[in-house]
Amino acid sequence: MQNDTLSRLRNGEALNLSQQIKMILLLAIPAILSQISSTAMQYIDASMVGSLGAQASASIGLVSSTTWMFGGVSFAIITGFTVQVAHAIGAKDFVRARNIMKQGFLFGEGFALVLAMVGAGISSFLPGWLGGTPEILQNAFLYFLVFALFLPFQQLNYLATGMLQASGNMKVPSLLNILMCILDVFFNMFFIFYLDLGVMGASIGTGCSQLVVSLLMCGFLFFKSEFLHLRKEEKFHWDKEIFSQALRIGLPVGLDRLVTSSAYVAFTRIVSPLGTIAIAANSFGITAESLCYMPGYGVQSAAITLIGQSIGAKRKDLTFRLGVLTTFLGTGLMTCSALFMYFGSPLMMHLLSPDAQIVALGVQILRIEAFAEPMYGASIVVAGVLQGAGDTLSSSLMNLVSMWCVRIPLAAILAGTYGLPGVWFAMALELNVRGILFLIRLFRRKWMRKLA
Template sequence: MSITLEQLSAKMRQGEQVPLQQTAQIVLTLSIPSILQQIVVTAMEYIDAAMVGHIGASATASIGIVSSSTWLLHGMLAGLYMSFSIQVAQYLGADRQEDARGVLRQSMLFNLFVGLAAAAFGIGISRYLPGWLGADPALQADASAYFAIWAASLPFAMAMGTYSSMLRSTGDALTPGLISVLTCILDAIFNYVLINPTRTILLAGHSITVFGFGWGVPGAALGTALSNVVGGLLALALLLFRDGVLCIRRPGSWRITKACLQNLWKVGAPLAAERAALSSAQVLLVRIVSGLGTTAIAANSLGVSAESLCYMAGYGVQDASLAMVGQAVGAHRRDMAKRIAWLCTGMGMAIMALTGVGLYVFAPALMGIFTADAAVIALGAQVLRIEAFAEPMFGASIVASGAMQGAGDSTGCFVLNLVSMWGIRLTLAVLLAPRFGLVGVWFAMCAELCTRGALFLLRLARGKWLDKGALA
């Protein structure tokens, strides 16, 4: 008999033993829509990259040079707003629905003020950022424009991320998945029109004129920004007008509470620090790659996009892990939290092992989707085949970190990621890049991800990640 996450939470609060089959069914129910969402998101990223890639390697490199900075800024904000969804999951697990809605209201205020401040900051530094990253002068104008336009949409991207993760915390993975699918489809449509000029195409033997603005790299940024605006407004509208445990039309206070601020500091600050540590390391890696030439920059950027084919499944399972472990901890069921964490982690490792095989076999074909440049394809396929060996352990780190974060142990995740990324990946990349080029950088990545996965599995086995207990 199938059950929902809400029913599972009720059983956990009552101290019942939930059969493994029912737990696995809920994991799949939450994971499958998230994985399908990741597939669509990845497909649309492929389309975006292919649209830009066929303009030329310089266009790809212009976006690639600032991509790690977009990860840094958005990653820090995502770390903060994820703490709100963790609070919601734990409060729902404890059957504190009014407290969960209070967190939602406070997150809206947070998104408004912090999102606007982040957008202003991003626009302010966009003129200087490519130069700081060592970009070739010929790339700097497009790179600056891309980052400024992308930064302007941050308040809406934050809204979509926050409210979608909260819906998943309630057990509704389908709705945020559909929002993301719509956003990605709009992104592809907007980009197609904004990147390319007006042109004539042959369709079924007939010549058809297709309108386009021909804005190139800035057009790609604007397409992404517009789709973020639609996604953020749609997620907000659902919470405003749809009934459910998080419906904010129900009476409640908008007052900022001490408990929410304490939880934001306890969980959100380490999450933001973790994202900052990972993304700032990526910025430095891009700085290393930028000295290897335009071909290496393009191959690195497109290789990262291609690799997302593997880890999208891991992040889909991570969503289920965070929501379910959060509710188990809120219900004060350590035994169920452990079972769910191991079940999700094993599933993530198995799926990513299979996709790693696919990455190795189809590496040249994947690179060929993005660009026609033979040199970029050859180098990108070479580094992807190195990375394929790390995918199972990468899956372990992704899913196990979601379980630990759901339990409130974001500090432990921060420490493990900091040690592996800065102590292993960056150190090896600095040593190997001068002699082996981009291949050396990706070998460093592979070694670091394997080590990171082992560290997370060790912490998961020791069980100290559950010592944080339920949030205030």
């Protein structure tokens, strides 16, 4: 059904408002389910490790911002290829789309292998650099080391998921990511409890589930995908134009992820002196919040596909309207998430930790953050619109300004007086500022210059 609707978009056929909304929902719902399943894995890790005590939780919380940095940069480096695949499919140039895909896999996996070696090399020093207390350093080191070693399989998953979504196939990535969530439960139980590996077992369990699902995802992409499955008669050739375009699109996204992730590392450094309870509550609070913003990232995936294929098909009549509709949908869903976060925060925190102090502090910070979710949703979806259009530099600059000029300075000022709630107030204020900046960019329409 969704490919039929997308084929009408590619063929230049008229689509009324109800058909446009239906197309967005057909793409967004599977992507949202996929994002939720990914977040559920974080819940599984956090709750299983949380049963081992506050120190075990804090050891993961200490390095979590750095795992996001590595994962984010890995994802960003392939964005230039997935966006070009969407453009090529929108233009119905399927041979070029497959060559872009091959080039993306070669470059993306090579980069992930280098990043994995860097991560493994710094793993023993990282917890100390982040200001961890002595009792959590060893577990934090082991958790990050295992994460780094499994990074190439995480990258395979990013690549295959991104290529399938760019082609309009949201269903298969959604189903396989739900499978990954289920596998994570069994692998974690085996490694954390049966083999008694504790914190390191959580990282091994997650890595093994990513390994299995990434191979299944690649198998479907290479042999079953409607537009992207490999053909024997098509030989791979390195195209400098594809690579330069991928760098033009991907480097700003990489800068964006690096800026955002480094800000999270700085954020963790601000939180670390507040003590083990604050570190654990901060980590669990971020995990709990992530469930609430996953609908926004699901709609973002739909926006990237729709805008990318609209640009490729030269659909000037639809591009801006689809950008606005996806933004309204994402913001509306995140407003509902904000209500759930505010009233459901006690339940969310109790699921993650049995420690009463961690739960009480976690509830307090989540209720502060609830007031930022609608505008955060706007920024997430508009970033997808800009990414689909290939306008990635503006997104990076707006994140740079909001993170480093608002969040980090304000968090550093408030931490000493108000503790963790003050730090999270700074984050909530910054997310509202970010949402406003992204909405201004959307409605000024400069991101549509490719259709001029």
